[in-house]
Amino acid sequence: MKPVRNTLALMAIVLAGLATTYAQDALPSWNDSAPKKAIVAFVEKVTKEGSPDFVPPEERIATFDNDGTLWCEQPMPVQLFFALDRVKALAPQHPEWKTKQPFAALLKGDLKGAFAGGDHAILELVMATHAGMTTAEFEQIVKDWLATAKHPKFKQPYTACVYQPMVELLAYLRANGFKTFIVSGGGIEFMRPWAEQVYGVPPEQVIGSSIKTKFEMRDGKPVLVRLPEINFIDDKAGKPVGINQHIGRRPVMAFGNSDGDKEMLEYTQGGSGARFMLLVLHDDAAREYAYGPAQGLPDTKLGAFTPALYEQAKKDGWTVVSMKNDWNHIFGFEK
Amino acid sequence: MKPVRNTLALMAIVLAGLATTYAQDALPSWNDSAPKKAIVAFVEKVTKEGSPDFVPPEERIATFDNDGTLWCEQPMPVQLFFALDRVKALAPQHPEWKTKQPFAALLKGDLKGAFAGGDHAILELVMATHAGMTTAEFEQIVKDWLATAKHPKFKQPYTACVYQPMVELLAYLRANGFKTFIVSGGGIEFMRPWAEQVYGVPPEQVIGSSIKTKFEMRDGKPVLVRLPEINFIDDKAGKPVGINQHIGRRPVMAFGNSDGDKEMLEYTQGGSGARFMLLVLHDDAAREYAYGPAQGLPDTKLGAFTPALYEQAKKDGWTVVSMKNDWNHIFGFEK
Numbered sequence: 001m002k003p004v005r006n007t008l009a010l011m012a013i014v015l016a017g018l019a020t021t022y023a024q025d026a027l028p029s030w031n032d033s034a035p036k037k038a039i040v041a042f043v044e045k046v047t048k049e050g051s052p053d054f055v056p057p058e059e060r061i062a063t064f065d066n067d068g069t070l071w072c073e074q075p076m077p078v079q080l081f082f083a084l085d086r087v088k089a090l091a092p093q094h095p096e097w098k099t100k101q102p103f104a105a106l107l108k109g110d111l112k113g114a115f116a117g118g119d120h121a122i123l124e125l126v127m128a129t130h131a132g133m134t135t136a137e138f139e140q141i142v143k144d145w146l147a148t149a150k151h152p153k154f155k156q157p158y159t160a161c162v163y164q165p166m167v168e169l170l171a172y173l174r175a176n177g178f179k180t181f182i183v184s185g186g187g188i189e190f191m192r193p194w195a196e197q198v199y200g201v202p203p204e205q206v207i208g209s210s211i212k213t214k215f216e217m218r219d220g221k222p223v224l225v226r227l228p229e230i231n232f233i234d235d236k237a238g239k240p241v242g243i244n245q246h247i248g249r250r251p252v253m254a255f256g257n258s259d260g261d262k263e264m265l266e267y268t269q270g271g272s273g274a275r276f277m278l279l280v281l282h283d284d285a286a287r288e289y290a291y292g293p294a295q296g297l298p299d300t301k302l303g304a305f306t307p308a309l310y311e312q313a314k315k316d317g318w319t320v321v322s323m324k325n326d327w328n329h330i331f332g333f334e335k
Numbered sequence: 336m337k338p339v340r341n342t343l344a345l346m347a348i349v350l351a352g353l354a355t356t357y358a359q360d361a362l363p364s365w366n367d368s369a370p371k372k373a374i375v376a377f378v379e380k381v382t383k384e385g386s387p388d389f390v391p392p393e394e395r396i397a398t399f400d401n402d403g404t405l406w407c408e409q410p411m412p413v414q415l416f417f418a419l420d421r422v423k424a425l426a427p428q429h430p431e432w433k434t435k436q437p438f439a440a441l442l443k444g445d446l447k448g449a450f451a452g453g454d455h456a457i458l459e460l461v462m463a464t465h466a467g468m469t470t471a472e473f474e475q476i477v478k479d480w481l482a483t484a485k486h487p488k489f490k491q492p493y494t495a496c497v498y499q500p501m502v503e504l505l506a507y508l509r510a511n512g513f514k515t516f517i518v519s520g521g522g523i524e525f526m527r528p529w530a531e532q533v534y535g536v537p538p539e540q541v542i543g544s545s546i547k548t549k550f551e552m553r554d555g556k557p558v559l560v561r562l563p564e565i566n567f568i569d570d571k572a573g574k575p576v577g578i579n580q581h582i583g584r585r586p587v588m589a590f591g592n593s594d595g596d597k598e599m600l601e602y603t604q605g606g607s608g609a610r611f612m613l614l615v616l617h618d619d620a621a622r623e624y625a626y627g628p629a630q631g632l633p634d635t636k637l638g639a640f641t642p643a644l645y646e647q648a649k650k651d652g653w654t655v656v657s658m659k660n661d662w663n664h665i666f667g668f669e670k
Binding site: 213221241 | 393396470514523524527531537538539540541545547548549550556557558559566572573575576579580581582583584598601602604605
């Protein structure tokens with residue numbers, strides 16, 4: 001049996017070599033600057049058995065904001081583009097929208113006028129376009145829209161406008177035993193139809209805002225119907241609440257890009273043992289957008305990352321990623 | 336390299352043999368009667384690649400009710416025993432309970448009087464005993480209680496009063512690529528502290544009823560505080576809603592024991608492709624309890640499994656397990 005034993009030993013050496021190579025190459029879109037080094041050093045210490053910072057696999061929870069952290073949220077969040085297109089598609093069935101705000105302004109292409117109504121206008125818009133159908137019907141509507149809609153600046157499908165470095169990071173964390181979750185202010189049912197294919201995050205690991213649903217029989221078939229009523233807003237102080245509701249554990253790592261992620265990162269840091277918090281700084285107007293602390297005030301209230309949060313990040317030892325300096329690729333479609 | 340190839344082939348044969356042996360022995364507490372045969376036949380057909388009924392691993396979702404399906408719910412649900420003991424423990428801090436119902440009756444040992452107030456009385460009881468502390472504090476209270484409390488009939492810790500055949504079934508399904516979830520009317524935070532150790536179900540795969548929580552800083556530490564306000568009731572038509580909210584997929588297999596599970600089983604059956612639904616029938620007064628269809632009317636409203644549901648199960652091809660006839664062991668502590 002000696003040849004076998006030798007061969008197995010050789011295989012073990014080769015595999016160990018591959019594992020090392022993989023670790024080195026797992027984040028190729030990240031420059032070899034401080035954020036990448038901090039991520040790799042953290043993952044190595046919490047996954048090394050016997051290390052004082054070791055975290056058992058079942059507790060390796062990593063939570064990611066979506067808009068502005070995993071995919072582009074400018075010039076406005078993708079879900080709002082979706083809602084606008086739905087308003088146009090549904091307008092023939094709603095003649096009353098011609099004189100009712102925010103629909104009337106929207107149908108004239110007047111975004112500023114439409115959003116003058118603030119949160120109330122957005123809520124009206126969401127309810128009119130996201131409710132009234134079954135969950136399965138809504139899933140199909142989202143899929144159909146994503147199959148043809150394109151980002152106005154990049155002329156690519158929105159699902160191609162995801163940050164390649166973050167997709168690599170998700171895979172790298174999973175390869176190291178982490179369970180990766182999305183924790184977004186966006187709609188949970190708007191993300192689930194594509195998050196598994198694009199991010200490798202299955203529906204049961206997507207947490208988001210939601211409207212209420214109701215179980216009923218339609219034509220003898222049991223379905224869930226989406227109601228025009230808010231169930232949960234997964235933003236700001238709602239993020240730790242949503243995390244506890246869905247996961248029941250405090251994350252070990254958390255990633256965000258806006259003031260809406262502040263409480264999620266604080267909650268993560270508040271756990272005992274090693275924790276890792278990261279903010280994505282949008283400072284690359286050429287390849288993406290520059291907003292938040294990189295440009296003083298943000299372009300829109302949504303996705304705001306205030307100078308105050310920047311200061312908190314520095315004070316509390318959170319890692320801040322400069323898209324311009326720390327990422328050599330932003331999108332997979334770049335050459 | 337020939338010896339190696341031969342050895343690998345030999346190993347493959349041995350492993351295949353082990354896999355078969357494991358499948359045969361995976362459910363030793365189940366008699367070789369119809370329910371076990373139905374479960375194994377179903378799992379084999381949905382996991383066999385190329386089979387018309389094949390279900391890809393990521394869609395293999397199995398949902399289990401808890402009270403009466405995974406553990407004993409008689410003479411009353413464990414969480415009510417917990418609430419009663421909490422009332423006794425907290426009574427010195429609440430002199431007003433001496434004259435306030437349902438507390439006054441409870442403290443005199445008058446269960447019937449306490450529950451005369453119906454759902455409202457139970458709600459009062461839950462809010463007084465389950466809210467006001469942080470989620471971490473509540474978790475510790477549950478763990479401490481379970482460490483000493485014993486079932487009145489079996490004189491065993493409640494976590495030992497779980498059904499051995501169902502624990503085997505959970506492990507068997509996971510070994511076949513299923514993700515196993517608990518979907519219970521009981522409190523989500525009451526189950527999570529022990530479900531992983533007892534059932535192998537991690538906190539993020541526990542779905543249940545919940546009260547609202549609020550993120551706040553206490554002594555500079557970020558915590559979630561449990562509020563005396565219902566968030567979600569995960570029972571009856573709430574079960575499909577909770578499943579969609581947490582999992583975002585329709586289960587392939589679902590297991591229950593009461594009318595509270597009816598909609599979950601209907602929702603499961605309503606999906607396309609192969610589906611498996613099962614009800615546990617409590618008909619073993621000697622080894623456990625006999626209630627529901629086995630005894631005409633149930634002992635308590637909680638855990639009721641009506642003759643109508645029994646008829647529906649037969650009509651719709653759901654599997655019904657007789658604890659008396661189909662299980663050779665009920666509890667792990669039996670000799």
